Amino acid sequence: MSVLEIRHLKKKFEELEVLPDLSVSIEKGDVVAVIGPSGAGKTTMLRCCNFLEKADGGELTFDGIAHDLRKMKTRDIAAIRKRTAFVFQNYNLFANKTALQNVTEGLIIGRHMNRKKAEEIGRAMLEKVGLSGREDAKPDQLSGGQQQRVAIARAMATDPEIIYFDEPTSALDPELIGEVLSVMRKLAEEGMTMIVVTHEMSFARNVANRILFLVDGQIVEEGAPADFFGNPKTDRAKEFIRGLEDRENAENPQRR
Amino acid sequence: MDESLWTFLIESFPKIILPGLKITLPLTAAAFTWAFCIAIVNALIQFANIPVLKQASRLYVWIMRGTPLMIQLYIVFFGLPSVGVVIDPIPSALIVFAMNEGAYCTETIRGCLESVPKGQLEAGYCVGMSYPQTMRRVVLPQALKTAFPSLSNSFICMVKDMSLTASISVAEMFYETQRLLGRTYKTLALYAELAVVYLIFCTVLTLLQRLIERKLGIGQPSKKRWQILGRLAHVRS
Numbered sequence: 050m051s052v053l054e055i056r057h058l059k060k061k062f063e064e065l066e067v068l069p070d071l072s073v074s075i076e077k078g079d080v081v082a083v084i085g086p087s088g089a090g091k092t093t094m095l096r097c098c099n100f101l102e103k104a105d106g107g108e109l110t111f112d113g114i115a116h117d118l119r120k121m122k123t124r125d126i127a128a129i130r131k132r133t134a135f136v137f138q139n140y141n142l143f144a145n146k147t148a149l150q151n152v153t154e155g156l157i158i159g160r161h162m163n164r165k166k167a168e169e170i171g172r173a174m175l176e177k178v179g180l181s182g183r184e185d186a187k188p189d190q191l192s193g194g195q196q197q198r199v200a201i202a203r204a205m206a207t208d209p210e211i212i213y214f215d216e217p218t219s220a221l222d223p224e225l226i227g228e229v230l231s232v233m234r235k236l237a238e239e240g241m242t243m244i245v246v247t248h249e250m251s252f253a254r255n256v257a258n259r260i261l262f263l264v265d266g267q268i269v270e271e272g273a274p275a276d277f278f279g280n281p282k283t284d285r286a287k288e289f290i291r292g293l294e295d296r297e298n299a300e301n302p303q304r305r
Numbered sequence: 306m307d308e309s310l311w312t313f314l315i316e317s318f319p320k321i322i323l324p325g326l327k328i329t330l331p332l333t334a335a336a337f338t339w340a341f342c343i344a345i346v347n348a349l350i351q352f353a354n355i356p357v358l359k360q361a362s363r364l365y366v367w368i369m370r371g372t373p374l375m376i377q378l379y380i381v382f383f384g385l386p387s388v389g390v391v392i393d394p395i396p397s398a399l400i401v402f403a404m405n406e407g408a409y410c411t412e413t414i415r416g417c418l419e420s421v422p423k424g425q426l427e428a429g430y431c432v433g434m435s436y437p438q439t440m441r442r443v444v445l446p447q448a449l450k451t452a453f454p455s456l457s458n459s460f461i462c463m464v465k466d467m468s469l470t471a472s473i474s475v476a477e478m479f480y481e482t483q484r485l486l487g488r489t490y491k492t493l494a495l496y497a498e499l500a501v502v503y504l505i506f507c508t509v510l511t512l513l514q515r516l517i518e519r520k521l522g523i524g525q526p527s528k529k530r531w532q533i534l535g536r537l538a539h540v541r542s
Contacts, residue, residue: 155432
């Protein structure tokens with residue numbers, strides 16, 4: 050059964066039509082990599098799914114219940130948000146809270162869990178992302194990679210049905226990307242449903258089970274990573290993959 | 306300076322500082338507390354963009370910032386009795402200062418709320434917190450930390466502006482100094498002494514501000530500052 054289904058999602062910013070009409074269905078346990086050139090509407094799509102942007106039209110079915118995206122009630126939005134999680138490009142850790150408080154805040158305040166139980170979960174989550182011992186560190190005392198791992202721990206803590214990742218490694222120094230990707234890979238292996246907007250092709254190729262290739266707000270191609278990267282059907286996808294290969298070659302000229 | 310002047314200054318010192326401790330400082334503290342509460346409410350209303358309330362709040366700030374404090378005091382104390390509203394000097398001062406300062410602090414706090422990255426609010430939503438919860442737990446604490454130096458500034462200003470209340474016969478430092486003057490005519494000496502007392506008050510408040518800032522982790526510890534100066538000096542040489 051699909052966890053999330055979006056139909057005819059429309060979004061305009063002023064005159065710019067970012068998403069003309071987008072439909073997609075996400076199955077439980079899916080790890081979907083959303084890729085495509087910049088400005089394709091990948092992030093906007095993700096933000097509309099969690100109501101961080103108000104869609105101009107469309108329908109969102111979460112857990113079997115359909116909602117008209119134009120007429121979402123605050124209560125419905127809150128209810129869906131409580132069962133999903135979002136990992137931001139620039140982490141967005143609560144700057145005035147410690148790593149542990151960042152993870153427990155949504156449990157204690159958002160879900161009225163008692164502090165002791167929440168902290169237990171919080172510690173376990175931080176351990177899972179390899180940050181045991183940094184519970185009391187403030188975000189500005191952590192590296193970008195560590196901050197993003199806290200953000201992932203924060204996302205996992207609420208036991209969501211689905212986690213949205215908005216370019217989770219784009220703001221990181223190259224040497225810190227690996228630690229975040231490996232946490233995400235672990236999460237994927239545990240069966241977490243994930244939608245990942247990413248420019249990390251190694252992740253899309255090796256961890257995702259589905260690729261959504263977005264151009265100008267439309268899904269131009271979708272399928273298994275092996276098919277998409279090995280045997281792209283559309284010209285736009287071929288061009289995109291050729292571009293990736295050119296870049297790889299430019300970065301490693303000795304391979305030629 | 307002859308000895309009698311020194312004796313005079315020493316004798317008059319408690320007569321000046323006591324009304325300061327008894328009236329100026331408590332009145333400032335009370336008025337500022339109210340101003341702070343007014344400002345938080347107004348800043349939150351404006352930040353949340355609540356229709357009607359927001360316009361009302363803008364109107365309040367516009368009027369309070371656009372008219373002189375002294376005239377506001379006169380309207381409340383000398384003006385309102387003519388329509389049957391009689392308010393004692395100290396409550397008058399309290400109301401006017403709280404309302405006036407509240408408008409300035411509204412702008413300070415609103416600016417600091419705006420300066421908290423939008424992502425903080427979004428992150429709050431995404432972990433399942435409501436707007437009020439995220440504001441209370443995440444955005445407001447960060448904004449108030451940023452606002453602290455400016456708010457301290459306003460507080461120190463208010464201590465000095467309290468001297469205006471002498472004109473509506475609040476028996477604070479300036480008022481008492483003028484009464485002493487009426488008996489002794491040592492104008493320069495007494496006004497200078499009054500200025501020194503204000504300076505003492507403000508010095509203590511400034512030190513207090515530094516202390517709290519250090520507790521809040523605002524700015525750099527002085528040691529680090531010296532290191533930077535040292536490094537700059539090194540670069541120069």
